[in-house]
Amino acid sequence: MHVVLAAQFGLAGGNLIAQIAIFLIVYKILEKKAFGPIIAMLEQRKQRIAEGEAKLEKIATDLAAAEANAQAILNKANDSAARMVKEADDSAKALKETRAQEAIHEASQILAKAREAAQLEKEQLSSQLKQEFGRMVSDATARVTGKVLNSDDQSRINQETAAQVSA
Amino acid sequence: MSLPFSHSVSLPFMLAAHGVSPEAMPLAGFITNSIFVALIVMGLIMWVSTKATTGMTLVPHKWQNFFELIIEFLYNQVEGIVGKKVAPTAFPLLATLFIFILVSNWFGLLPGVGTIGWGEGPGMFTLTEVETPLFRPVTADINATLGMTLVVFGFWIYLTLREVGVMGFLKHTFGAKGGLTGIMGLVMAVIFFLVGLIEVFSILLRNLTLPMRLYGNVYAGENVLHTMSSMLADKGPLVSFLGAVALPLPFYFMELLVGILQAMVFTLLTAVYIKLSTEHGDEHGEEHHH
Numbered sequence: 001m002h003v004v005l006a007a008q009f010g011l012a013g014g015n016l017i018a019q020i021a022i023f024l025i026v027y028k029i030l031e032k033k034a035f036g037p038i039i040a041m042l043e044q045r046k047q048r049i050a051e052g053e054a055k056l057e058k059i060a061t062d063l064a065a066a067e068a069n070a071q072a073i074l075n076k077a078n079d080s081a082a083r084m085v086k087e088a089d090d091s092a093k094a095l096k097e098t099r100a101q102e103a104i105h106e107a108s109q110i111l112a113k114a115r116e117a118a119q120l121e122k123e124q125l126s127s128q129l130k131q132e133f134g135r136m137v138s139d140a141t142a143r144v145t146g147k148v149l150n151s152d153d154q155s156r157i158n159q160e161t162a163a164q165v166s167a
Numbered sequence: 168m169s170l171p172f173s174h175s176v177s178l179p180f181m182l183a184a185h186g187v188s189p190e191a192m193p194l195a196g197f198i199t200n201s202i203f204v205a206l207i208v209m210g211l212i213m214w215v216s217t218k219a220t221t222g223m224t225l226v227p228h229k230w231q232n233f234f235e236l237i238i239e240f241l242y243n244q245v246e247g248i249v250g251k252k253v254a255p256t257a258f259p260l261l262a263t264l265f266i267f268i269l270v271s272n273w274f275g276l277l278p279g280v281g282t283i284g285w286g287e288g289p290g291m292f293t294l295t296e297v298e299t300p301l302f303r304p305v306t307a308d309i310n311a312t313l314g315m316t317l318v319v320f321g322f323w324i325y326l327t328l329r330e331v332g333v334m335g336f337l338k339h340t341f342g343a344k345g346g347l348t349g350i351m352g353l354v355m356a357v358i359f360f361l362v363g364l365i366e367v368f369s370i371l372l373r374n375l376t377l378p379m380r381l382y383g384n385v386y387a388g389e390n391v392l393h394t395m396s397s398m399l400a401d402k403g404p405l406v407s408f409l410g411a412v413a414l415p416l417p418f419y420f421m422e423l424l425v426g427i428l429q430a431m432v433f434t435l436l437t438a439v440y441i442k443l444s445t446e447h448g449d450e451h452g453e454e455h456h457h
Contacts, residue, residue, distance in 0.1 A: 009309045009382075014197040019305075019314035022205045026212060026267055027318070031259035034216035038231075038238050039258075041223050048225065 130165055134158030200300055201308035204280065208271050208305055241265060248438040253326065253445050257438065260322050264315060265434040268306060272385055272426030275304025276419060281389060282396075306385040306429070312378035319437050320374055323444065330445040339444070340366050373440065377433060384429050388422045391415075 138154045141147075149157070198206075219234035227235055241262045246254040274280065284300035305311045327336055341363035343356040392415045399410030 011309050011313065015199055015202065015308070015310040016314050016317075018197045018202050019205060019308070019311040020318060022202065022209055023263075023267060023311075023315050023318055026209050027260060027263040029213060030216060030263050030266070034220050034234065035238060035259050035262060037220050037223060038235055039242065041225070041227075041231075042235060042239055042242075045225055 130162040131158065133165055134161040137161045199303070199308070199310075200284075201303040201305050201311060204274060204302050205271070205305045205311060207302075208267065208274055211274070212266060212270055237266070238262065244435075245438055248435070249442045249445065253330065253441060256326065256329075257322075257441050260319070261434050261438055264319070264437060265430050268315070268381065268433055269427055269430040271305035271311070272430060273423065275307060275385060275389065276392075276422055276426065280304060281393065304385055304389055306381050307389050309378060309382050312382040313374075315433075316374050316378045319377070319440075323437075323440055326441055327444040336444065370440075373436075377436065381429050381433050384425055388418070388425055391418050392422065 134154075134157060138149055138157045141157060142149050215230070216234065219230040222228065223231050242254070242258055245258045245261050249257050280302040281300045281304070282297055283302060284297040286298040331339060341360050343352065343359040345355060347355050395415035395418055396411045398414055400407050402410065
């Protein structure tokens with residue numbers, strides 16, 4: 001009865017073996033030629049992606065370190081520049097002060113020299129004026145008195161005139 | 168008009184019906200119309216897989232990408248069921264099952280499969296009924312579904328013995344659980360031995376349920392399409408033509424779904440059977456612990 005039922009469903013030994021053989025052929029060929037290489041390729045790609053991710057992470061870490069380093073260098077440069085500017089400023093102020101003192105000193109010296117020269121000139125002019133005035137007084141005296149004055153008279157008149165002019 | 172249970176007609180028989188002597192093809196005795204389609208399906212799968220795996224690169228080409236998509240999806244599914252350890256061994260068979268059954272099921276829906284052949288008719292290229300079709304869906308042949316099941320069963324025995332050994336399998340199937348001793352332990356041992364016998368019977372029964380489920384679904388689908396196509400056959404040429412086109416159309420979509428569903432059912436059940444028999448006691452403990 002079972003045999004009849006199986007035959008009714010079309011079950012046949014030869015056909016069954018043929019179907020098993022076909023399926024096994026497909027299985028073996030797919031296993032060797034398709035699944036193996038494709039799974040290897042998927043694995044390789046997964047590994048590449050993992051490597052890429054690791055590299056990316058390392059690059060990000062390096063970038064952060066480089067940025068921190070650059071910032072530190074920048075901060076150091078800023079500090080250095082600020083210090084140099086301050087030093088230059090201080091130096092400029094000191095130089096300015098020195099130059100100002102020197103200028104004041106020079107100006108004082110020039111002024112003193114000018115005063116000395118003016119005083120000397122004044123004295124010279126005063127002396128010349130006294131001499132001229134004395135000479136004019138002597139001349140006027142000689143003309144008024146009609147007397148020729150000797151050198152003692154002239155000297156005395158000049159001295160008296162000079163003393164009066166000075167007073 | 169429903170189909171008989173089997174339309175598996177051998178090639179020499181088909182040719183003999185049309186004047187060619189069977190002795191002319193002595194080696195083709197085992198080639199039936201469903202085996203003929205199985206060979207076409209095999210060729211189709213080989214062609215696509217060769218196209219996909221030729222000149223593979225890390226940046227995949229179109230066919231490689233398509234095949235990788237399927238294989239990666241299947242591998243993740245298989246690994247999720249049978250576990251990381253057994254997956255590399257079990258995957259090729261399970262993936263072949265899925266691909267072969269799916270392509271066979273869908274190939275059976277192509278116009279011409281089951282409708283081109285020999286039979287009685289009023290004129291040339293016009294038949295009232297196709298008695299010996301040239302093409303039959305592979306999975307509508309019990310030889311194909313049973314053949315795959317026997318391969319699965321052999322592979323299941325190999326994997327089970329490799330993973331747990333004969334004693335492990337016997338202990339897993341017949342061994343008493345619960346750790347009871349004394350009289351209760353003896354009673355439990357007898358009960359678990361009987362449960363083991365039932366388990367062995369259910370394992371053997373898989374060789375019937377797996378092929379019959381697939382065969383029955385595909386064969387029934389073929390029958391539905393056939394019935395729908397010929398429902399208005401006696402209403403005149405125009406109505407008959409329109410009926411043959413329009414009536415089976417919704418069922419074609421259903422059969423597309425059934426095709427992929429049955430491929431998944433067959434593959435997943437096989438994966439579950441492998442999982443059930445190859446899982447180790449320590450993994451059990453870990454799973455419970457988690």
